[in-house]
Amino acid sequence: MKKTAFNAKHRAYGGKMVPFAGFEMPVQFEGVTAEHMTVREKVGVFDVSHMGEFWFKGPKAKDLMQKITVNDVNKLDDGQVQYTCMPNEKGGIVDDTLIYRFSEDKWMMVPNAANVDKDWDWVSKNNTEGVELINESDNLAQLAVQGPDSIKVIDKLVDFDIAELGFFRSTVTKVGPCDEVILSQTGYTGSKGYELYFPNEYGEQIWDLIFEAGKEFDIKPIGLAARDTLRLEAGLFLYGNDLTDETSPIEASLGWITKFTEGNDFINRAQLEKEKEEGVSRKLKGFEMIDRGIPRQHYEICDEEGNVIGEVTSGTKAPYLNKAIGLGYVKKEYAKKDTEIYIRIRKKLTKAKIVKIPFYKG
DSSP states (O other): OEEOTTHHHHHHTTOEEEEETTEEEEEESSOHHHHHHHHHHSOEEEEOTTSOOEEEESTTHHHHHHHHOSSOGGGOOTTBEEEEEEEOTTSSEEEEEEEEEEETTEEEEEOOGGGHHHHHHHHHHTOTTOOEEEEOTTTEEEEEEESTTHHHHHHHHSSSOGGGSOTTBEEEEEETTEEEEEEESOOSSSSSEEEEEEEGGGHHHHHHHHHHHTGGGTOEEEOHHHHHHHHHHTTOOOBTTTBOTTOOTTTTTOGGGOOOOTTOOOTTHHHHHHHHHHOOSEEEEEEEESSSOOOOTTOEEEOTTOOEEEEEEEEEEETTTTEEEEEEEEEGGGOSTTOEEEEEETTEEEEEEEEOSOSOOO
16 A cells, blocks of 8 residues: 555644555544534645646647547646546546646646546557656645635745735745745635645655644644545535546536537547537536435435435535535436435435535635
């Protein structure tokens, strides 16, 4: 099992370590609810070094990126970050991902932890343009500093006004001993936050600098469990739950990142364009519970008579909102806001309603 550059730090802070995506990772430190509230109200730090990093380099780098992702990379300028997904040849999703543009011929893709090998194979298979591909996933550490006080912490570590770094923007800057930290205003929590990428060798030093800078703001380490409740509260999708090889971007309510613009000839565009024009039979929607009960993945979604109309993909009791919420695919006729649905929990039909996501908006 792999260990990140922060394994010793997690243990020193009392992290409960578990296997995750081939890594030994902290699932929690002081408790899920406390960690969740730290990020919503103050600032917390996540080790996300298990995520992947692929470099695309060369004169055809943009062409390859355009072919394998559904969003329009022509819209990006240097230093911009874009959320997108990679479609497969049968209408599903290989992975959802962030891409970073550094220049016309230098890009970075950040695949999900469990999909690094699969994504690398997919990207390599489709690289008919002769792009130089470099898999740096085992060599780079990544920390996410998230929460309303994150800007105050990061501002102490860089030699420019951090307020100038816009949302979904990145820069390369010096942090402590490392001259080339990739810093972006991105994250997976729904709260204000930043992500930092740097070589593993600087891991513990940069961790210490971040925690020293955040001491006055009561900064704390945050585990995987709170990462999941935070992302769900923010209405952010998780690959393997809400997105899979069998779910299309149109079904998954990702039409907003699926751009059928001129010249954006991505893989399987024709099928997805047809889905957009003709509609799909099911949609991924958010819901909140009306009756008592907590929805879980794979629970049946039913109509009032108990007929199955869909399935829960993610669910939890949201700590900040103090209500039970979930995501799930439902038949299109039940996808309208405020439609009453029922979640089958321990053989009982439990009332819920379709709501607009995000559930929480910071």
